[in-house]
Amino acid sequence: MSKEKRIGIIGSGSWATALAKILTDNGQHIHWWIRNEDTIQHLQQRHHNKHYLTSVYFDTSLLSPDSHLASVVAACDQLVLAVPSAFLEDVLQTLPPDALQDKQVISAIKGLVPGRNILINEYLEQQFQLPDSQYFTITGPCHAEEVANEKLSYLTFSGTSQEATQAIADRFTGSYLQTIVNTDLIGVQLAAVLKNIYALGAGIAHGLEYGDNFLSVFITNCFREMQTFLEKYEEQQASVSGLPPVAHNYSASAYLGDLLVTCYSLHSRNRTFGNMIGKGYSVKAAQLELNMIAEGYYASKCMYEMNQQIGAYMPVAQAVYAILWQQVHPSEAFMALEKGFI
Ligand SMILES: NC(=O)C1=CN([C@@H]2O[C@H](COP(=O)(O)OP(=O)(O)OC[C@H]3O[C@@H](n4cnc5c(N)ncnc54)[C@H](O)[C@@H]3O)[C@@H](O)[C@H]2O)C=CC1
Numbered sequence: 001m002s003k004e005k006r007i008g009i010i011g012s013g014s015w016a017t018a019l020a021k022i023l024t025d026n027g028q029h030i031h032w033w034i035r036n037e038d039t040i041q042h043l044q045q046r047h048h049n050k051h052y053l054t055s056v057y058f059d060t061s062l063l064s065p066d067s068h069l070a071s072v073v074a075a076c077d078q079l080v081l082a083v084p085s086a087f088l089e090d091v092l093q094t095l096p097p098d099a100l101q102d103k104q105v106i107s108a109i110k111g112l113v114p115g116r117n118i119l120i121n122e123y124l125e126q127q128f129q130l131p132d133s134q135y136f137t138i139t140g141p142c143h144a145e146e147v148a149n150e151k152l153s154y155l156t157f158s159g160t161s162q163e164a165t166q167a168i169a170d171r172f173t174g175s176y177l178q179t180i181v182n183t184d185l186i187g188v189q190l191a192a193v194l195k196n197i198y199a200l201g202a203g204i205a206h207g208l209e210y211g212d213n214f215l216s217v218f219i220t221n222c223f224r225e226m227q228t229f230l231e232k233y234e235e236q237q238a239s240v241s242g243l244p245p246v247a248h249n250y251s252a253s254a255y256l257g258d259l260l261v262t263c264y265s266l267h268s269r270n271r272t273f274g275n276m277i278g279k280g281y282s283v284k285a286a287q288l289e290l291n292m293i294a295e296g297y298y299a300s301k302c303m304y305e306m307n308q309q310i311g312a313y314m315p316v317a318q319a320v321y322a323i324l325w326q327q328v329h330p331s332e333a334f335m336a337l338e339k340g341f342i
């Protein structure tokens, strides 16, 4: 029998903590990169993360927490990336270019790399020569808070090989956690980036006091916009590779399901952030109040810039970008949107 791969989690926010719970509930030992020594000390003494998902208690005999990233990376065969996209470069920059050689990297990040406007696998390939065959993703629909409460949830695992991806998913499958496996590595990542922008928009709509009737039309149009972008994106990729465009299963949970849960759930950071913007908070004030990361804020800028090359018609993403980054008033931007919905 082959030896079980040693797994590590990089990050200690809500999602990293939820993933650590899932793995340790399955009896798996994890190496865990946690930025702050005092968070580690608290975890060891009091058995929980003092900042995020504080109700989750760990069997600390299953944890090797460490604030030295290089030691965690060296100790593991599989690494789960669970830091917000905005901090990824900062966090990984201390590692030498060959640090990920022979590792499987599993990204739980729902974002593009800000400034570079590229997917996480593209960044890892550029910086660490990580081939896509060693890259996997975890997408939703799933909120950390419901994992903390052991509410039945589904995670989608994607990778270039169904078999290797299934082996990773199996580590996470448990009594309250079902897993779905596919080979749609690129589509699920882009869908996750877009749904954060749309959930932020749904929050803005709520803050502006639009009702449920509007919201359902808003989400329907976001779903269509997501497909428009992905189709254009695939056409462009196909024109470069000479291969036929990849088709995506938009009704899969990682697409429609994650869009729905993030737009509707009160757990959503993006929806909460947008709600504050709709109510008139400045971006700075909303960030301070949220005290967590709303990826849609960064994604709206990345996607706006990325779409300069793709050229997809994206009125909703464009409106969210204009509100957050160009100081367009939310009610003005939404009034313009109202007219174009089908
Ligand atoms: N929370 C959730 O339910 C889910 C989150 N995700 C994704 O997981 C990723 C991580 O998000 P969350 O855990 O929700 O974030 P969070 O807002 O809960 O945690 C933020 C994390 O960033 C760290 N941080 C803050 N400033 C930093 C800095 N300057 N450098 C490095 N780290 C810094 C904090 O210590 C903390 O660990 C995101 O891409 C998110 O989209 C995906 C699925 C579900």
Ligand SMILES: O=C(CO)COP(=O)(O)O
Pocket (backbone or CB within 6 Å): 110, 140, 141, 142, 143, 196, 199, 258, 261, 262, 267, 268, 269, 270, 271, 293, 294, 295
């Ligand atoms: O990705 C998520 C749910 O699947 C989390 O969304 P938020 O970051 O908006 O909380």
